[in-house]
Amino acid sequence: MKLIRFGEPGRETPGLLMEDATLLDVSPFLQDYDEAFFANDGLTQLKQWLKENAASAPRVATSVRLGSPISRPSKIVCIGLNFRDHAKESKMEIPEEPVIFFKATTSLVGPNDDLIMPKNAQKLDWEVELAVVIGEKGSYIERKEALKHVAGYALHNDYSERVFQLERGGQWVKGKSADTFAPLGPFLATYDEIPDTGHLGMWLKVNGEFRQRSSTSEMIFDVPTLVSYVSQFMTLLPGDIISTGTPAGVGLGMRPPQYLKAGDVVELGIDHLGEARQRVVAWQLATGDTVSTHPAR
Numbered sequence: 001m002k003l004i005r006f007g008e009p010g011r012e013t014p015g016l017l018m019e020d021a022t023l024l025d026v027s028p029f030l031q032d033y034d035e036a037f038f039a040n041d042g043l044t045q046l047k048q049w050l051k052e053n054a055a056s057a058p059r060v061a062t063s064v065r066l067g068s069p070i071s072r073p074s075k076i077v078c079i080g081l082n083f084r085d086h087a088k089e090s091k092m093e094i095p096e097e098p099v100i101f102f103k104a105t106t107s108l109v110g111p112n113d114d115l116i117m118p119k120n121a122q123k124l125d126w127e128v129e130l131a132v133v134i135g136e137k138g139s140y141i142e143r144k145e146a147l148k149h150v151a152g153y154a155l156h157n158d159y160s161e162r163v164f165q166l167e168r169g170g171q172w173v174k175g176k177s178a179d180t181f182a183p184l185g186p187f188l189a190t191y192d193e194i195p196d197t198g199h200l201g202m203w204l205k206v207n208g209e210f211r212q213r214s215s216t217s218e219m220i221f222d223v224p225t226l227v228s229y230v231s232q233f234m235t236l237l238p239g240d241i242i243s244t245g246t247p248a249g250v251g252l253g254m255r256p257p258q259y260l261k262a263g264d265v266v267e268l269g270i271d272h273l274g275e276a277r278q279r280v281v282a283w284q285l286a287t288g289d290t291v292s293t294h295p296a297r
């Protein structure tokens, strides 16, 4: 199954992308693709419901806005320097153990939403990545059991502000967490749709030109290893995201480096996980933002 969420930001409705490319509204059956849904074996129940109700369930216009295919999770864990070619272009050693860092969960948005440059952004960069979504709670998961904890996979762009990430001290999370920095989807492909995560082609274009063209076969640590590894340090909850790292071809690795500017268009895709497209827009104070609007106390 291919899970989608559609509608206005923050008010998305769960749905399915069907084989015939129609979009189906599953809100008569379930509330959302969230921690409770995955924890209560929602995928099995949804599959059963679909068998009986696919023909009669309401259809949705394909022009609808897509949100993140899952509700905001408890955490987004990212893996750094997990592709040999990317570690090399970043002039970093191939790590002996996976590098892990967090992305704020508030950075999660739909696959085709605008990328809003954060205030004072200077070095805005792209990273096409395979995101793993956890389906079953676990800690100290053994590698051979790891895939049993996976609900499915999605396309992710791990946007990064390199000054915030690398030149402001402290941890990478600063450059990874701005609003709109984690467009996910178009859909979550359930685990049964991707039996082999080791040979998925992945690509990214900026303004129509290829920047990244690689495969998950370039990964240093594979998906089962990463799920097991992260679970040694924290409990993974249903709905949690592990983003598995990016291949070569990021702006930071170009000679000279090239970064995104307002008006640029980023397109990306991974085999069997669809495509996404983001337009870069300049930061501006929007109505309702809580930036420095409190009266002095």
Ligand code: ZN
Pocket: 078, 079, 080, 127, 129, 158, 245, 246
């Ligand atoms: Zn990344």
